[in-house]
Amino acid sequence: xxxxxxxxxxxxxxxxxxxxxxxxxVKDLKECIKSLANQTYPQIEIIIVDGSEGDExxxxxxxxxxxxKCIYIKQHKGGTANARNLGIKRATGDIIVFMDDDVILDRxxxxxxxxxxxxxxxxxxxxxxxxxxxxxxxxxxxxxxxxFAIIFLRDSLRKxxxxxxxxxxxxxxxxxxxxxLGTSFAAYxxxxxxxxxxxxxxxxxxxxxxxxxxxISYRISxxxxxxxxxxxxxxxxxxxxxxxxxxxxxxxxIQNHYYLVKKHGFSKVAFWWSTFGLLLAHVxxxxxxxxxxxxxxxxxxxxxxxxxxxxEMLKGQS
Numbered sequence: 001x002x003x004x005x006x007x008x009x010x011x012x013x014x015x016x017x018x019x020x021x022x023x024x025x026v027k028d029l030k031e032c033i034k035s036l037a038n039q040t041y042p043q044i045e046i047i048i049v050d051g052s053e054g055d056e057x058x059x060x061x062x063x064x065x066x067x068x069k070c071i072y073i074k075q076h077k078g079g080t081a082n083a084r085n086l087g088i089k090r091a092t093g094d095i096i097v098f099m100d101d102d103v104i105l106d107r108x109x110x111x112x113x114x115x116x117x118x119x120x121x122x123x124x125x126x127x128x129x130x131x132x133x134x135x136x137x138x139x140x141x142x143x144x145x146x147x148f149a150i151i152f153l154r155d156s157l158r159k160x161x162x163x164x165x166x167x168x169x170x171x172x173x174x175x176x177x178x179x180x181l182g183t184s185f186a187a188y189x190x191x192x193x194x195x196x197x198x199x200x201x202x203x204x205x206x207x208x209x210x211x212x213x214x215x216i217s218y219r220i221s222x223x224x225x226x227x228x229x230x231x232x233x234x235x236x237x238x239x240x241x242x243x244x245x246x247x248x249x250x251x252x253x254i255q256n257h258y259y260l261v262k263k264h265g266f267s268k269v270a271f272w273w274s275t276f277g278l279l280l281a282h283v284x285x286x287x288x289x290x291x292x293x294x295x296x297x298x299x300x301x302x303x304x305x306x307x308x309x310x311x312e313m314l315k316g317q318s
Contacts, residue, residue, distance in 0.1 A: 019087030079207030112232035124224030128232025152277025166266035250300030
């Protein structure tokens with residue numbers, strides 16, 4: 001595959017647009033913007049795409065006093081994929097960074113991703129290490145979970161790759177070329193995003209457009225290169241208000257996954273094998289830890305499988 005090369009401006013002159021979709025989470029957004037205000041990289045503009053019902057977020061942005069430009073966009077319909085596409089249209093940066101509103105960046109995070117583009121003309125997208133909140137987990141259980149995921153093609157020994165079933169393997173924590181990036185914190189060249197946008201079909205079942213980040217990054221990786229720079233660090237706090245409908249979440253995720261299997265031509269046999277493994281994992285989890293959350297998660301997964309089997313996915317997603 002021939003990889004295009006980009007003409008990179010001097011790293012100190014590369015303008016950065018940061019696109020942040022948000023909805024009814026002004027408390028999280030404040031912490032996110034605070035981390036942006038503390039960045040060591042100077043050339044930043046922030047684009048807030050707000051799907052909130054009220055005006056609390058709008059008023060907060062209106063009264064902000066920052067050293068850089070902040071653009072507010074009111075989103076009247078659509079979900080996170082639509083919000084990011086709206087942000088792309090307004091962005092003026094050489095580099096466009098996507099962030100979730102519950103992410104906090106290390107002071108040098110923007111500088112470090114800009115360095116990737118400045119130092120490697122073939123890289124079209126870059127991210128860093130996303131630090132998740134600490135959870136108590138048995139090390140043996142973690143190893144068994146990883147082996148289980150590999151057997152059922154939901155993960156891979158080759159970090160940052162994509163499996164035959166259309167699942168993305170966990171990202172590496174060392175400098176590496178990869179096949180996908182998330183959007184909790186990821187950056188792309190502005191010119192590349194003139195060719196690609198977020199697939200809004202992935203939000204037809206839910207305003208949380210599950211896998212839209214994987215989809216766009218995987219498409220970009222087929223033509224250009226993506227890179228992980230571990231010196232760029234971000235903390236993803238996972239807001240308590242996000243994705244708490246465990247039944248709907250699991251139903252939508254499996255349906256969106258199947259949509260991407262068909263879209264990208266991944267193996268349907270591998271998809272159903274991985275889905276069997278996922279179903280088995282949910283059953284085992286429910287037996288070991290009976291709870292309403294685990295029961296709803298299993299029920300949602302079964303509901304999604306039924307809809308796929310019956311061909312009941314929404315028009316435009318089939």
